[in-house]
Amino acid sequence: MRFTHLILIAMAACTVFPDPVQAGDAVSYRRHVWPILKRHCFACHSGGKPEGKLSLATTASIARGGESGPLLVPGKPSESLLIEMISGEEPSMPPKGRPLSKAKIDILKTWIGQGGKIDSIAPLAESKVMIPKEYTHAPALAAVAFSPDGQRIACACRSEVVVIAANGKGTPLRLQTGSDLLTHVEFSADGKLLLAGGGTPSRFGEVSVFSMAEGKRILSRRVSQDTLFRGEFSPDGKRVALGGADGAVYVIPLDKTSKPRRIELHSDWVVDVAWTPDGTKLITAGRDKATKVASVETGKLLRTVDSSAERVSSVVTDGVFAVSAGKSRTLIGYQLGVALQNVGVTGAGNGAKPVTRRNQYVKNFEAQPGEVIDIALSGDRKSIAVAGAAAEVRVYTVADRKRTAVVKGVRVPVFCVALNQNASLLAVGSRDGRLEVFRLPKGEQVFSRIPVPMKKTVTRR
Numbered sequence: 001m002r003f004t005h006l007i008l009i010a011m012a013a014c015t016v017f018p019d020p021v022q023a024g025d026a027v028s029y030r031r032h033v034w035p036i037l038k039r040h041c042f043a044c045h046s047g048g049k050p051e052g053k054l055s056l057a058t059t060a061s062i063a064r065g066g067e068s069g070p071l072l073v074p075g076k077p078s079e080s081l082l083i084e085m086i087s088g089e090e091p092s093m094p095p096k097g098r099p100l101s102k103a104k105i106d107i108l109k110t111w112i113g114q115g116g117k118i119d120s121i122a123p124l125a126e127s128k129v130m131i132p133k134e135y136t137h138a139p140a141l142a143a144v145a146f147s148p149d150g151q152r153i154a155c156a157c158r159s160e161v162v163v164i165a166a167n168g169k170g171t172p173l174r175l176q177t178g179s180d181l182l183t184h185v186e187f188s189a190d191g192k193l194l195l196a197g198g199g200t201p202s203r204f205g206e207v208s209v210f211s212m213a214e215g216k217r218i219l220s221r222r223v224s225q226d227t228l229f230r231g232e233f234s235p236d237g238k239r240v241a242l243g244g245a246d247g248a249v250y251v252i253p254l255d256k257t258s259k260p261r262r263i264e265l266h267s268d269w270v271v272d273v274a275w276t277p278d279g280t281k282l283i284t285a286g287r288d289k290a291t292k293v294a295s296v297e298t299g300k301l302l303r304t305v306d307s308s309a310e311r312v313s314s315v316v317t318d319g320v321f322a323v324s325a326g327k328s329r330t331l332i333g334y335q336l337g338v339a340l341q342n343v344g345v346t347g348a349g350n351g352a353k354p355v356t357r358r359n360q361y362v363k364n365f366e367a368q369p370g371e372v373i374d375i376a377l378s379g380d381r382k383s384i385a386v387a388g389a390a391a392e393v394r395v396y397t398v399a400d401r402k403r404t405a406v407v408k409g410v411r412v413p414v415f416c417v418a419l420n421q422n423a424s425l426l427a428v429g430s431r432d433g434r435l436e437v438f439r440l441p442k443g444e445q446v447f448s449r450i451p452v453p454m455k456k457t458v459t460r461r
C-alpha cells in the first residue's frame with residue numbers, strides 16, 4: 001500500500017473538483033466551469049489588481065472580460081479568447097505550473113459551445129470557512145503541539161485549532177481560523193500565544209495568533225496566494241517562518257504592519273522550516289527533494305545539504321544537527337558546523353552548487369520502518385520523535401542518534417507527532433482524526449480521543 005504525503009491527502013480533501021460531465025449533458029457554469037476557474041485561475045485573476053485586468057470574482061466581471069475584451073464568443077469555442085489562452089503546445093494560461101487537462105479544457109469548450117451562459121449564483125469572492133458544531137467525520141489531524149508547561153495540547157483540525165488538556169479530560173477549547181486547512185500549530189516559548197498556519201488552496205496563506213489568556217484570536221495575516229505549510233516560531237518569538245506552496249519560505253512578523261519576507265529557495269513546495277536556536281539560519285525541506293540551509297540575515301542559500309532521491313517531508317534542528325526525512329525511510333542528521341565549513345554563498349534558489357563533502361557531515365540514523373511524515377523535536381531540543389506510515393513511533397536522542405523509545409500499535413498513517421519539554425510525553429495525531437498520548441519511555445497510553453465534538457448518532461472506530 002502506498003501512502004501519499006500528508007499535505008497532498010489533506011489538500012485533495014478540500015480542493016474543489018468539477019463534477020464529471022457526460023456526453024450530451026448540459027454544462028453548468030456553477031457546477032462545472034467555476035470549480036476549474038477557481039482552482040487554476042482565480043489566484044491571479046481576482047482582488048484589487050487582477051492580472052490582464054481580468055477579474056473572475058463576480059459573474060459580471062467574467063462577462064465583461066479583461067484588457068482584450070470578452071472571454072468568449074457564445075457558441076464558438078474556437079473563436080473564444082478563453083480557449084485560445086489555455087490550449088496549444090504551450091498554453092499561455094496558467095503562465096506557470098501544469099496546463100489544464102484535456103478533460104477540463106473540453107468542459108470549457110462544451111460550455112461555450114452550448115452558449116456559455118453564466119448561470120445562477122455569483123462565485124463567492126470570500127468563500128467562508130464552515131466549522132460544524134459537531135462533526136460527522138473527524139477531520140484528519142494535520143499538526144499537534146504541547147504547551148511549554150506540558151499541560152495542554154493543540155491540534156490542527158481542518159479549519160480550527162482544538163486545545164485539549166494533556167490528561168485528555170475536560171471540554172476542549174475551540175479556536176476558529178479563516179483557513180480552509182491548517183497545517184501547523186505551535187505555542188510560543190512562554191506559552192502565552194498559540195500560532196496556527198495554513199490557508200486556502202490557490203487563494204491565500206494565513207497565520208493566526210491566539211492569546212491563551214483570552215482564548216481568542218488576536219492577529220491574522222494573509223500572505224501569498226496559496227496555502228502555507230509547516231514551520232517554526234523564530235527563537236525570539238517575534239516572527240514565524242513557514243513553507244510556501246510557491247517554493248518560497250515566508251518569514252512573517254507577528255504584528256499587523258511589518259512586511260513579511262519571502263525567501264525563494266526551492267523549486268517546489270517548501271513543506272517544513274526550522275530555525276537554528278541562535279536565530280541566524282533556516283533549515284528548509286522541499287517537495288523538490290532537497291534539504292537546504294539559508295541565512296536569515298541575507299535570505300541567501302548557504303548550502304543544499306542534501307538532494308534526496310525521494311520527497312522530504314519534515315526537518316528539525318537542535319543547532320548542531322539538522323535532521324530530515326521523508327518518503328525514502330532514511331532519517332538523516334546533518335552536522336551543520338561541518339556542512340557549512342568554508343562555504344560562502346553558493347548562489348540563490350536552485351542555482352546552488354552541487355553538494356560536496358557529504359560523507360563528512362551526514363550522520364545516518366537507523367533505517368525507518370515506513371515513509372516518514374513528521375519529525376517532532378522536544379522542547380529542550382534533545383529528543384526527536386519520528387512517525388509516518390508505520391504503526392510505530394520511534395524516539396531518539398539527537399546528539400548520539402540512539403533510539404530511546406518505540407511506541408507500537410499507533411493508528412496509521414500518523415500525520416503528526418509532538419513531544420513535551422523533556423520528551424516524557426508523546427502526542428500522535430492520525431489521519432482518522434484521533435489524538436493519542438503516550439508516556440515515554442515505556443509507551444503507556446495516557447488517553448486516546450477525537451479532539452473535535454462528534455455527532456452522537458455516528459460512531460466511528
Ligand code: HEC
Pocket residue numbers: 037040041042043044045051052053054065066067068069071081082085086092093094095096100
Ligand atoms: C500566476 C498568475 C496567473 C494565473 C494562475 C492565470 N493567469 Fe491569466 N493572466 C496572468 C497575467 C500576468 C496576465 C496578463 C499578461 C498576459 O496576457 O500574459 C493574464 C492574462 C490573461 C488573459 C488575457 C486577459 C486580457 O483581456 O488581456 C486571459 C484570458 C487569462 N489570463 C486567462 C486565464 C485563465 C483561463 C487562467 C486559468 C486557466 C489563468 N488566466 C490563470 C496571470 C495568470
